[in-house]
Amino acid sequence: MAEQYNFGVIGLGGRGHGNLMEFLKADGVRVAAVCDQYADRVKAAADSVEKEYGYRPTEYTDYKALLARDDIGAVLVFTTWITHSRIALDCMLAGKHVAVEVGGSASVEECWQLVRTSESTGKFCMLLENCCYDRYEMALFNMKQLGLFGEVVHCQGAYQHDLRDEILHGRENRHGRLFNFMNRNGELYPTHQFGPICKLLGINRGNRIVSLVSMASPARGLNAYARKQHPDGYDLEDYKFTEGDVVTTMLKCAHGETILLTHECTLPRPYSRGYRIDGTKGAYTEDDNQIYFDGVSPHEQWEPVLPYIEKYEHPLWKEYFVKGVHGGHGGMDFLVLSAFAEAAMNNVAPPIDVYDTAVWMCVTALSEQSIAMGSHPVPVPDFTNGLWIDREPYRRGRYCLEEVCTEFYDVN
Amino acid sequence: MAEQYNFGVIGLGGRGHGNLMEFLKADGVRVAAVCDQYADRVKAAADSVEKEYGYRPTEYTDYKALLARDDIGAVLVFTTWITHSRIALDCMLAGKHVAVEVGGSASVEECWQLVRTSESTGKFCMLLENCCYDRYEMALFNMKQLGLFGEVVHCQGAYQHDLRDEILHGRENRHGRLFNFMNRNGELYPTHQFGPICKLLGINRGNRIVSLVSMASPARGLNAYARKQHPDGYDLEDYKFTEGDVVTTMLKCAHGETILLTHECTLPRPYSRGYRIDGTKGAYTEDDNQIYFDGVSPHEQWEPVLPYIEKYEHPLWKEYFVKGVHGGHGGMDFLVLSAFAEAAMNNVAPPIDVYDTAVWMCVTALSEQSIAMGSHPVPVPDFTNGLWIDREPYRRGRYCLEEVCTEFYDVN
Numbered sequence: 109m110a111e112q113y114n115f116g117v118i119g120l121g122g123r124g125h126g127n128l129m130e131f132l133k134a135d136g137v138r139v140a141a142v143c144d145q146y147a148d149r150v151k152a153a154a155d156s157v158e159k160e161y162g163y164r165p166t167e168y169t170d171y172k173a174l175l176a177r178d179d180i181g182a183v184l185v186f187t188t189w190i191t192h193s194r195i196a197l198d199c200m201l202a203g204k205h206v207a208v209e210v211g212g213s214a215s216v217e218e219c220w221q222l223v224r225t226s227e228s229t230g231k232f233c234m235l236l237e238n239c240c241y242d243r244y245e246m247a248l249f250n251m252k253q254l255g256l257f258g259e260v261v262h263c264q265g266a267y268q269h270d271l272r273d274e275i276l277h278g279r280e281n282r283h284g285r286l287f288n289f290m291n292r293n294g295e296l297y298p299t300h301q302f303g304p305i306c307k308l309l310g311i312n313r314g315n316r317i318v319s320l321v322s323m324a325s326p327a328r329g330l331n332a333y334a335r336k337q338h339p340d341g342y343d344l345e346d347y348k349f350t351e352g353d354v355v356t357t358m359l360k361c362a363h364g365e366t367i368l369l370t371h372e373c374t375l376p377r378p379y380s381r382g383y384r385i386d387g388t389k390g391a392y393t394e395d396d397n398q399i400y401f402d403g404v405s406p407h408e409q410w411e412p413v414l415p416y417i418e419k420y421e422h423p424l425w426k427e428y429f430v431k432g433v434h435g436g437h438g439g440m441d442f443l444v445l446s447a448f449a450e451a452a453m454n455n456v457a458p459p460i461d462v463y464d465t466a467v468w469m470c471v472t473a474l475s476e477q478s479i480a481m482g483s484h485p486v487p488v489p490d491f492t493n494g495l496w497i498d499r500e501p502y503r504r505g506r507y508c509l510e511e512v513c514t515e516f517y518d519v520n
Numbered sequence: 521m522a523e524q525y526n527f528g529v530i531g532l533g534g535r536g537h538g539n540l541m542e543f544l545k546a547d548g549v550r551v552a553a554v555c556d557q558y559a560d561r562v563k564a565a566a567d568s569v570e571k572e573y574g575y576r577p578t579e580y581t582d583y584k585a586l587l588a589r590d591d592i593g594a595v596l597v598f599t600t601w602i603t604h605s606r607i608a609l610d611c612m613l614a615g616k617h618v619a620v621e622v623g624g625s626a627s628v629e630e631c632w633q634l635v636r637t638s639e640s641t642g643k644f645c646m647l648l649e650n651c652c653y654d655r656y657e658m659a660l661f662n663m664k665q666l667g668l669f670g671e672v673v674h675c676q677g678a679y680q681h682d683l684r685d686e687i688l689h690g691r692e693n694r695h696g697r698l699f700n701f702m703n704r705n706g707e708l709y710p711t712h713q714f715g716p717i718c719k720l721l722g723i724n725r726g727n728r729i730v731s732l733v734s735m736a737s738p739a740r741g742l743n744a745y746a747r748k749q750h751p752d753g754y755d756l757e758d759y760k761f762t763e764g765d766v767v768t769t770m771l772k773c774a775h776g777e778t779i780l781l782t783h784e785c786t787l788p789r790p791y792s793r794g795y796r797i798d799g800t801k802g803a804y805t806e807d808d809n810q811i812y813f814d815g816v817s818p819h820e821q822w823e824p825v826l827p828y829i830e831k832y833e834h835p836l837w838k839e840y841f842v843k844g845v846h847g848g849h850g851g852m853d854f855l856v857l858s859a860f861a862e863a864a865m866n867n868v869a870p871p872i873d874v875y876d877t878a879v880w881m882c883v884t885a886l887s888e889q890s891i892a893m894g895s896h897p898v899p900v901p902d903f904t905n906g907l908w909i910d911r912e913p914y915r916r917g918r919y920c921l922e923e924v925c926t927e928f929y930d931v932n
Contacts, residue, residue, distance in 0.1 A: 396810075485896060
C-alpha cells in the first residue's frame with residue numbers, strides 16, 4: 109500500500125461535499141482533485157479540504173479532465189442518479205477504480221455495461237451502499253450466520269422517507285430527484301435495504317435473484333403537499349407526477365426465497381427502511397425494532413432487539429465503538445467509504461463488487477418495465493454469467509459482508 | 521320482524537360450536553336445527569343449546585335434510601373452507617339466506633356461482649368477516665370517512681398467525697386446514713384484512729379490484745416445526761408441503777389504489793393482521809399500533825393510536841361498550857353475527873353482500889393461478905357486471921360498513 113493514495117471526487121452537492129469530508133478521515137487517503145459542473149460547489153469543496161487538511165485539491169468542472177490525470181488511482185462519484193453509470197464507465201476506462209453513490213439504474217444495459225467494463229479493464233466498481241454497514245444490519249447478519257433465524261425464507265425492506273419538500277424544490281436546490289418523480293414510475297431507490305438483504309441471502313454467491321414484479325399506487329402526495337405548502341399557488345401544484353406514491357416490488361430468488369421492497373417518498377410518515385427477516389426459527393421487524401425467537405421469546409410476544417444487537421454485535425462495530433463512531437447516518441457512511449479506500453489502496457476486490465452493484469441497481473429499470481406492462485413479471489439478469497453458482501463468500505479484510513471474519517479485528 | 525326467527529347451523533367444530541353459542545345471544549334468534557357430519561359434534565351442540573336456552577334443536581348429520589325444512593329462514597355455515605360455497609349454494613337454492621364463515625375460494629367459478637345463485641333466488645350470501653366489525657377497524661374507517669388520512673392511495677393487510685401446531689395436527693383434530701397446506705399454494709386466508717380494506721376503498725361501490733399478482737416463498741416452516749416438536753419422528757416431518765411460508769399478493773384498484781396482502785401461518789412470529797393505511801395526510805400501522813398525521817403529529821414521530829381510536833370511536837362500538845362487550849375475538853364476532861341476524865330477520869340486504877363475498881373469496885383461487893404462472897398478473901372479475909360504477913354506499917341499519925350512519929345508535 110502506498111503511503112498516500114490519490115483519489116478524485118466527482119459530484120459536490122450536499123451529499124458529495126459531506127462524503128468528501130468524511131472520506132478524508134480514512135487512513136492514507138488524499139483527495140487530489142474535486143469536480144462538479146457548478147464552479148461554486150467545486151470552490152467550496154476545495155476550500156473545505158484546504159481548511160481542514162492544509163492542501164488544496166485541483167478544481168475541475170469537466171470530469172474528463174480529472175480522469176486524464178495519471179496520479180489518481182480511484183474516483184468517487186456523487187452526481188445525480190442518471191449520471192452515475194456513465195461517469196463510472198469513464199472512470200474505469202481511464203484506468204481508475206470507482207465508487208458510486210447509491211441510486212437505481214435507468215436501463216438494464218447500463219448495468220451490463222458496468223459489468224463488462226469492470227471485467228475488461230480489471231478496475232472495480234463499488235456501490236457505496238452505506239446501509240450494509242449499519243450497526244443493526246451487521247449484527248442481524250451476524251445472528252443469521254449463527255443460525256438464530258433458522259432458514260430465512262422471506263425478507264422485506266423499504267425506502268420510506270418523507271422527501272416531499274426536497275423533491276418539490278429540486279430545481280431551486282439543483283437536486284436531481286425531482287425530475288425522476290416527474291417522469292418515471294418505479295422502485296427508484298431500492299438499494300438501502302435490498303443491498304443488506306442480498307448479502308444476507310447470499311446473492312451472487314450461491315444464490316441469485318431470478319425475477320421481480322412491481323406495482324405502483326397513484327401519485328397524489330406531491331400535489332397535495334404543494335397545495336398545502338403554497339396556498340397562493342405553485343407551478344407544480346397540478347403537475348401530473350408519474351412516480352406512484354407507493355411502489356411495491358416482489359422479488360424471487362433462485363432458491364425460492366422472496367423479497368418485498370417498498371418505495372414511498374411522497375407521503376407523510378416517519379422514516380423507516382422497513383427491514384424484516386422471516387425464518388423458520390425467528391423473525392425481526394425494524395418497525396419498533398422487535399425480534400422474536402421460537403421457544404426463546406415469550407409466546408406470541410416480540411422482544412426489544414437492542415439486547416440482541418449488543419449480544420451479537422459485529423466485530424467491526426465493536427472495534428468502531430472503541431475507536432469512536434463518527435460521521436453521517438450513525439457512522440455507517442465512514443465504514444463504507446473506508447471499505448472502498450482500503451480496497452482501492454490495496455488494489456483488491458471490494459466487498460461490494462460490480463456484480464452486486466449491477467443486481468442492486470437493475471431493480472429500478474426492471475420495476476419500471478414491470479409497472480409499464482401492468483405488473484408483469486420480468487426476469488432479473490444473471491450478471492455473473494453463471495459464476496454465482498460457484499462463487500465462494502468474500503473473506504478479504506475487515507469490511508467483508510459475506511462472513512464474519514473475526515481475525516481482522518483488534519476487538520472481539 | 522317475526523318475534524322469533526328460526527336459523528339452522530351447519531358445521532360444529534370448535535369455531536362452529538363457539539359461533540353458535542354467540543349467535544344465540546342476538547335478539548330474536550332461535551336455532552331450530554344443527555348439523556355436522558360428525559354425530560358427536562351435533563350432540564354436543566344440541567346439549568349446549570338445551571342447557572343454556574331450555575330447548576333442543578333438531579340434530580342432523582345430513583345438511584340437505586336440514587335444508588328441506590320449511591320453518592328455517594336462514595342458515596349459518598361453519599364447515600371447512602372447501603365446502604363453504606357448495607353448501608351456501610344449496611342453502612340459497614333451498615330458499616334460505618346464508619352466512620358463511622371466512623375462507624378463500626377454490627375456483628373463481630365458485631364465486632360466480634354464489635353471485636348467480638343469490639341473484640336468481642333473491643336470497644343473500646354474507647361472508648362473516650368479523651374483522652370488519654373490529655373496534656380499531658371501525659374507528660379507522662370513521663377517521664378515513666372524516667378525511668383525516670386525506671386520499672388513501674395504498675393499504676396493507678396480513679394474516680400472520682403462527683398456526684404450525686394446529687395445521688400439523690389437523691388430522692387428529694379433524695381440522696381441514698392441514699390439507700390445504702399440503703396441496704395448495706396461494707393466499708389461503710385473505711379476508712380478515714382484505715374485507716375491511718375493501719370497505720375502506722369503496723370496492724363494489726364506485727371502485728373495484730382489477731388485478732392481482734402473488735408470489736410465494738419456499739415451504740420450510742412446518743417441516744422445521746415437525747422435527748423440533750417430534751424428535752422421535754413424525755410422518756409429516758419430510759412431507760413436501762406446497763403452501764409457501766410467506767405468500768405476498770399485490771392488488772390494483774380501478775382508481776389506481778394498491779393493496780398488499782401477506783399470508784404467513786407456518787413461521788414463528790406474534791399474531792398480526794398488519795393493517796396499514798397510507799394517505800396524503802396521514803398513515804396508520806397496526807404493528808405497534810401507531811398513527812401519524814401530517815402537521816399534527818410531532819415531525820417524523822409516530823403517535824400511539826389509542827387516543828385517536830377513543831376520539832373517533834365508531835358509534836356502534838360506543839353503544840356496544842354501554843351494553844357490554846362479549847364473545848370471541850374482542851367482541852367483533854357477536855357484531856358480525858348480529859349483522860347477519862338483523863338482515864335475515866328483516867329480509868333486507870346484508871352489509872356484506874354476495875358481491876363482497878365473491879370478491880373477497882376469489883383472491884385465494886386467483887393467487888394460486890398467479891403463483892402457478894410465475895407471478896403473472898391475473899384479472900379480478902367484476903362480479904357486479906358493471907353495477908359497481910353506480911352503486912351507492914349501503915346505508916341500512918346500525919351494522920352498515922359503508923358510511924357511519926349515526927341515526928341508528930342510542931349512544932353518540
